[in-house]
Amino acid sequence: MPVRTARPIALSAADRVRLKKMAYGHKTEHRLRVRAQVVLHAARGRSNARITRETGLHLDTVRRWRGRFAETGLPGLKDRQRCGRPASFTPLQATEVKALACRLPAESGVPLSRWSCPELAREAAEQGIAPFVSASTVRRWLAQDALKPWQHRSWIFITDPDFRTKAARVLDLYARTWQGERLGDDEYVISADEKTSIQARCRCHPTLAPGKARAMRVNHTYRRGGALAYLAAYDVHEARVLGRTEERTGIGPFMNLVTQVMSQEPYASAKRVFWIVDNGSSHRGKKAADRLTRAFPNAVMVHTPVHASWLNQIEIYFAVVQRKVVTPNDFTDLTEVRDRLRAFEDCYNATAQPFQWKFTTSDLDDLLARLDRRTADHPEESSVVPAA
Template sequence: MPICAAVTVVLTAAERRRLKKMAYGHKTPHQARQRATVVLLAARGRGNARIAAETHLHVDTVRTWRGRFANGGIPALADRKRSGRPARFTPVQVAEAKALACRLPAETGVPLARWSCPELAAELTTRGITGPVSASTVRRWLRQEALKRWQHRSWIFISDPQFRTKAERVLDLYARTFDRVPLDEDEYVISADEKTSIQARCRCHPTLAPGQARAMRVNHTYGRGGALAYLAAYDVHHAKVFGRCEPHTGIAPFMNLVTQVMSREPYASAKRVYWVVDNGSSHRGKKAANRLATAFPNAVLVHTPVHASWLNQVEVYFSVVQRKVVSPNDFTDLAQVAERLRDFEDRYNATAQPFQWKFTTSDRNDLLARLDRHTADHPEISSTALAA
């Protein structure tokens, strides 16, 4: 029988560049890389048998993709559309399933806090929305949307009528101004707070480090070794942390932290040191401000708005401590907890940079304007209520 001659392949410069990217790209799918390689070798005048030997493909496969490119160019190298199995569920059924997932189970009479995929699949069948459907199918439907049923976000209404003024003062200090006057070089901003009830949990079995295809393993059972409070003062513009551990919180432990900072330079001889604090019981109100000014005349206490401790930058540092030091909690006693916190302070101060604080007075104004529009549309919400 006569042997069919191989189809001649001629490439333009643009096609050659594109095929080379497909053949040598690290993120190119394997099949696309093979097809591009076949075309490039065919353009060099090589026969199908030789290409098959070099690419470890069957000669019929080489002949197919060579002919497909010759007839349709680069677009012909893609897979053709396939009919596939007919869909078992209609678009309307899928939409109703997603709508049910977007409702709280309690609103439909189901005593659950949130839907799981197996429970949602069973509910769809019970209501007659669909026939028998698997949990994996429901999970695939929901994965296509932005809906994440396993997540939730909390929110709070702030009723502080002086929110605008207090927030502006704190945000201006972060921008190195106070009462519209730029801060001098010998004026500092300290953000301070307490992280309460850090426990010493001694695990009944040693914690195992991560291994091959295995996460860190922490034993569930533990012995209680007590708890302590970690007080920290964070220099906002110099990324310097001063911390101390106390048996409990209160006025005396907080003043110990203030004394620890204010008794050293450059804060002892500074013109002003502004202390940004929330409305905790150990530093709340006018009495706390007077107490601080009496002990250190160059110290000024600045309160965040009520229910707005998220404006206090030391909370960001506490979140770092929680992730890097406290969790998972496996300490033999409180002395080890305190030592770990002190060592982490030294490590943090050696390399820390000031936080890139992005919430400015402009963002505050936008927030308040949005809330004003919201309260106008919902008169039942107090006009002084602010959302955080």
């Protein structure tokens, strides 16, 4: 039997540089490093048998990579495309699972409020879509179309017939405009509301501070120390908060907040101070507006639309208070709650900047136009807005 002759290898300067990087690079895959070393040995005129002894590879392996490089160059050192294992599921099965995820569980008779991947996989098997499918496979299919059926968002119907007019007034004030005219330097915009039922929960065991590889630990068991209401007024353009605590909410506590704000400068001598409030019982309707004006003639009450507290910037501040002051709730008594809220006000006012409010009347008109188009396309649906 004739002896097979080793194929000669001639390298260009560029190929030699790239092969050396592959053969001795620290981040090169082992298989590519070995193949590059075989080619470099072959380029020095060494036989396949000698390369086998020096590299410890099998003779057929040396012959294979030497031959592939001789035929196609550097691309020949890569793995060839393989057909791989046949697909376990058809595109139709994947589509049917996605369609199932886009239906409410109740439509399939499943006693769930929302789908999860394991439950979708189980339901797909019960409906005969596939004999068996894993939760990870379902998760991969849903990720292709960014489907997350386990999440939900709330929305509400627009019930206020003057929604656009009321919302536009609030948005104009945020832009320092009232009835088409710019506000003066001696006119201010206040956003006010109440945060109810802030409890004092005294934990039965001390809270543990964070440690190495350990989050802060708060004991679940607590003793109730009562609750209070936190009323706050936020100067929209000055980023200043004035607040107070009361035992409960109501007309009296709200007017106490108004008096606290309007009795100090610059609001006491201001030309006008606009108070943006929602439709809570403490400041609802024309009676509340008249009561405010009688007490302070330079104060003007402006109501947000019904179910539109998301237009009131004080809610953003209350979210900050909830996240940074109240949660996790661990207070000895209500006095500690009051002291913490008062201290946080001072800290906040020292560094606060006005909120970057970007929702304008133009955005409002675009939103209402989209809702009108949706209502026209689906007459059975009413206009809706997202709940904040």
